[in-house]
Amino acid sequence: MKKTREELREELRQKSESLIESILDWYEANENPTMSQIEAQVLSIREKVGQETAQQLIQAQEAVRPPTAPLCPRCQQAMRAKGNKTKRIDGFIGTMVIQRAYYYCPTCQEGLFPPG
Structure with a gap:
């Protein structure tokens, strides 16, 4: 069944919030991380958000156009x-x-x- 825009938005929002929480947990657990360490974590989160977004939209494609x-x-x-x-x-x-x-x-x- 086709997901609505709101359903897709909610799923993506929840996943994004989870990833944001994970980077904040990492930041709190690492006292004085270097710029390189912070950048590496941010790039990892960016990659995961991109993959999750693409995966959700690709998956929704088949429901829209069987x-x-x-x-x-x-x-x-x-x-x-x-x-x-x-x-x-x-x-x-x-x-x-x-x-x-x-x-x-x-x-x-x-x-x-x-x-x-």
Whole structure:
């Protein structure tokens, strides 16, 4: 089911707040951290926020536009949906874990995890 803008915003806000709390905990636990240490922590948080945001929006894409059954690359027959599969994807902003529909061709016995 498609998530509303408000639901996505709330999930992203909660994740961001959790990451902010973690960097504040780190800051309080480290007396007089150097500029390099602070920058490293901030960059780590920035990366995590970016990955989480991208992952949430990519995941929401399929709910907005459910994919039509693809044709088998080998025999060109319509493939059948076999549920969802989880896949780790390396993108520009790092590794994300997404779920997408998995398709199977009963004729060729080949599976397909559509790109997103």
